[in-house]
Amino acid sequence: MSFITHVLACLFGMGSWVTICGLWVELPLIVPQIPEGWYLPSYLSSLIQMANVGPLFITLMHRFRPGLLSEATVIYFIISFGALASFLLAFFWKETVMVQGTERSVPLLLLTFFISVVDCTSSVTFLPFMMQLKPEYLTTYFVGEGLSGLVPALVALIQGVGVVHCLNVTQTFNISEASAQSRNINESESTRYVLRPHYQLPNFSVEAFFFFLTAMMVVCLVAFLLLNYHPAVARERPKSQHSISFTKSDDTVSHHTKGTSESRPMISSLSGSQKPRGLFGKGTYSWMQVIYIFVILAWANALTNSVLPSVQSYSCLPYGNKAYHWSATMAAVANPMACFIAMFYSQRSLVLMGVLTTIGTAIGAYIMSMAALSPCPLLVHDAFGTLIIVGAWIFFVLSLSYVKVIIGVILRDEGHSALVWCGAVVQLGSMLGALTMFPLVNVYNFFSSGDPCNTQCP
Structure with a gap:
């Protein structure tokens, strides 16, 4: 295997979700400066899911107009568009617009939708492109996809995102004359000391962070160019790559060798002789097993991509700002760690897949329970409670990320369309997952966030 191909596959994978992941870890700096406040995470989850119009359009185009769009064309466009949207975020993220008499962060939300379209569309373009390379490089791609969350988190730690200190401030308030007499107070005004959160200035600005995300997208674009044209990568392609063309006037299937992805359709227009009729992929699994695999895949992604991220601040912030940052950072570490484990221990047991999904779901249920109990979850004033919530986030992401990687490896063997x-x-x-969580968070106010300095819990 070629080392340079592994590096390029990893860098290519890093561009898949780096902009959205970067936006999430930057929230503690963004939230205090926009009118939406901590409702922003649930707004972001909804915008990300609305962005599924991108992959839906691509999938429909290749279902009804196969061959019209090529993987390379789409990938070049979405990476370039993602870099442009990230660049514009640096200038417009805190601009507001009056909407029905209320200030709203319309530029931020609109640009977030654009980068979400880019990242969501990568799920139906980047993965199929990896079919161009040997199977070993798919796991490397997943490592890069995991690093798309870890790298921005590490940069945010260096930046000093959202470090908060509780400071005593003097507050003046008015009291009624009767109340003053009853308390033997001669003045109509009194003062008291209260704790107020004071956010430490970051080591570099939000704008600089968005420029960093732009640079990451440019690196992804360069990696994709080299994956297409570098001679070392060409040697790592399977010896026989065929695309299938079918003519309406004849039942003959003709094969044409393709050296790159420039004109490769993303979904083959014919299954024909490539797999047993009536079976999925190569026919390795029964339809019940295929449904089982896809249900687990949908469930794992619902939990890791939308359900739990919508309540991460509620589950962690009651334990302190450090708990929130450590849980976000270490969860980002757990994702590529799961991919590394899969590189050396690629267990494809469907039973193990179900067991790990059950474990991850149980841990997710604990995290959701702590979010529902916010601002006074279990062991809120105990260091052991902080350790548990951080550990819960690590093992939740680790178990379900491993499941997702193994499913990706299984489906890779089933073919391009899989x-x-x-x-x-x-x-x-x-x-x-996002459609389920949005009303719970934003409409019914099922979750409550506490003041990091003044929350009183029994």
């Missing part, structure tokens, strides 16, 4: 369906199910699960 990976396209993989990306579509990933986005479907994420969308259903």
